[in-house]
Amino acid sequence: MHKTTIGIVEDNAQLGQDIRDKLALSEEVEVLFEVRNGQVLLQTLATGTIPEVLLMDVQMPEMNGIEATWRVKQKYPDLKIVMLTVMDDEQKLFEALQAGASGYLLKDAKPHQLFNAINYVLEGGLPLSPTLASRVLSYLKGDVPIPKPPISGTENLTKREQEILELLMQGKTVKQIAEKIFVADKTVRKHLEHIFEKLQVHSYKELVAKLNGGNK
CATH class of the missing domain: 3.40.50.2300 (Response regulator)
Known part of the structure; x- marks a missing residue:
């Protein structure tokens, strides 16, 4: 059997x-x-x-x-x-x-x-x-809209990291993000390091590819 x-x-x-x-x-x-x-x-x-x-x-x-x-x-x-x-x-x-x-x-x-x-x-x-x-x-x-799922893997990010990631995907530069959330440029870069580490990517190109793949 x-x-x-x-x-x-x-x-x-x-x-x-x-x-x-x-x-x-x-x-x-x-x-x-x-x-x-x-x-x-x-x-x-x-x-x-x-x-x-x-x-x-x-x-x-x-x-x-x-x-x-x-x-x-x-x-x-x-x-x-x-x-x-x-x-x-x-x-x-x-x-x-x-x-x-x-x-x-x-x-x-x-x-x-x-x-x-x-x-x-x-x-x-x-x-x-x-x-x-x-x-x-x-x-x-069609009675209720399907909730938009978050990008795969981003649930492990902190709220601040998710906020920075969203601004980054909107095309904002590090300087623009820093001004938007009222922190120093180096603070944004540190957050980005953590984001890259958590999402297991090594470059902005890899990050975009992962995010686009997560939303397919």
Whole structure:
């Protein structure tokens, strides 16, 4: 009998065990690994241990689930990813879907709901928690505008860094940004260093490419 291979990405050990306990109720799935953040996930996948489905936490240290999803899908486009979260959050839902997630469920989903979601996503479906599914339908019908997701990776920036980044993308120079937010030029440059480091880019050209890619 073929077993569906699963990878769990969850920073909370107890919640990770809860997911394992639910999956243990079925003989049709096998957990290949459980890791605590997106950074370790990428390292694990790089060793060749690649499951059919990832169950991914949204909020994690080091690298959150949405950034990890985006990075995973760049290298492993066929890998299915179901986001698991403790609360319905339509903004995070759209960020996750934009990053390439194949589903979005609450962590308190019943075992049968989890198994159904895994099977559904392998068949090409998009499993969603019931409350979020109704909201997605509203967006698709045009009743409500789809929220514009933030650029991938910028959620780790401080408010000041996000403000400077936005001004930079408007074409402002360092001097103009400094005047706009009432700080010294060198302070803006220091913030830009932090922005480059957090977004893992080394030049303005790379930064623009990443930002444009994040909003596709």
